[in-house]
Amino acid sequence: MIRNNILSLAVSLAALALAASPLAAQDHGAAEMTAGADNRKEEFQFLTEEEEAQKQIEQELAAAFSVFGELFKADPLTPEQEVLLPLATQMAGHVMPEGSFRTAMDGVLEPMMNAMMGDPENSPRVRLADISGVEADDLERLSDEDAQEALDIFDPQFAARTKRTTAAFAGLMGKLMVAIEPSYREGLGRAFARRFDEAEMRELLTFFATPLGAKFAAQSFLVQYDPQIMGFMDAMGPAAAKLVPEMTEEFEAIEAEFGGSRDFSELSAAERTRAARLIGKSERELDALVPEVTIESEDEGEDPIT
Numbered sequence: 001m002i003r004n005n006i007l008s009l010a011v012s013l014a015a016l017a018l019a020a021s022p023l024a025a026q027d028h029g030a031a032e033m034t035a036g037a038d039n040r041k042e043e044f045q046f047l048t049e050e051e052e053a054q055k056q057i058e059q060e061l062a063a064a065f066s067v068f069g070e071l072f073k074a075d076p077l078t079p080e081q082e083v084l085l086p087l088a089t090q091m092a093g094h095v096m097p098e099g100s101f102r103t104a105m106d107g108v109l110e111p112m113m114n115a116m117m118g119d120p121e122n123s124p125r126v127r128l129a130d131i132s133g134v135e136a137d138d139l140e141r142l143s144d145e146d147a148q149e150a151l152d153i154f155d156p157q158f159a160a161r162t163k164r165t166t167a168a169f170a171g172l173m174g175k176l177m178v179a180i181e182p183s184y185r186e187g188l189g190r191a192f193a194r195r196f197d198e199a200e201m202r203e204l205l206t207f208f209a210t211p212l213g214a215k216f217a218a219q220s221f222l223v224q225y226d227p228q229i230m231g232f233m234d235a236m237g238p239a240a241a242k243l244v245p246e247m248t249e250e251f252e253a254i255e256a257e258f259g260g261s262r263d264f265s266e267l268s269a270a271e272r273t274r275a276a277r278l279i280g281k282s283e284r285e286l287d288a289l290v291p292e293v294t295i296e297s298e299d300e301g302e303d304p305i306t
């Protein structure tokens with residue numbers, strides 16, 4: 001359970017860090033991220049049980065984060081862009097000075113961790129359902145006080161433990177952000193090298209050397225994590241709801257054009273034989289796996305049809 005929490009939290013927080021400024025994510029270079037793994041040689045080692053566990057979680061995290069390398073495959077810089085890297089790196093240093101990630105995370109990390117792990121003061125019914133085996137819906141009738149009192153009987157340290165756990169994860173994730181900051185800054189520099197020419201970069205660096213320019217450069221990164229911006233996600237619900245009719249119409253049109261999938265009972269004899277051979281099961285077994293279809297009857301409710 002602890003391992004699963006570490007994996008999910010680490011990936012979610014890294015996704016937040018990358019999503020806030022996609023330029024660096026796109027231009028860090030997937031080839032550079034995976035080159036080390038490709039060049040590694042297999043060596044047999046005798047490991048202790050603890051070392052085996054550590055190795056396994058390292059492999060799981062590496063696999064979890066590899067999705068970013070797949071999603072953001074960057075083209076290599078041109079020779080002309082490579083020449084601009086020193087200037088671009090200076091720009092990245094102004095826009096993302098050392099400690100920027102930690103400063104940004106301090107403002108959003110704790111509320112995010114509470115949301116991901118559950119606020120101990122607002123989730124007594126959820127935890128009580130997990131421990132007691134009683135359906136969460138059945139616990140809705142309880143008052144907040146009764147739900148909390150019942151939870152205290154089963155797990156009197158739940159709130160204190162969750163608070164400490166959240167704080168511990170927040171601290172560890174803060175360290176993670178500090179650890180990846182140099183790589184992120186490098187990706188930011190490579191992104192600038194692709195998007196600005198030499199004259200533009202020199203003009204920006206001159207501006208960044210002024211008090212106002214220095215403030216603008218540093219704040220241009222941090223502002224992406226400002227709660228005023230992070231909270232915009234609230235607007236996505238109503239906006240998405242208005243798009244539902246359009247999306248439904250679009251998906252129905254696609255379904256009408258391309259049709260849907262078929263189950264095993266709808267295949268031809270030749271297709272059934274071939275599919276069974278490929279899957280490695282008999283036709284009888286595959287027939288038994290065909291889901292039941294239900295139709296509604298005004299008098300009798302739903303009747304299963306196979």
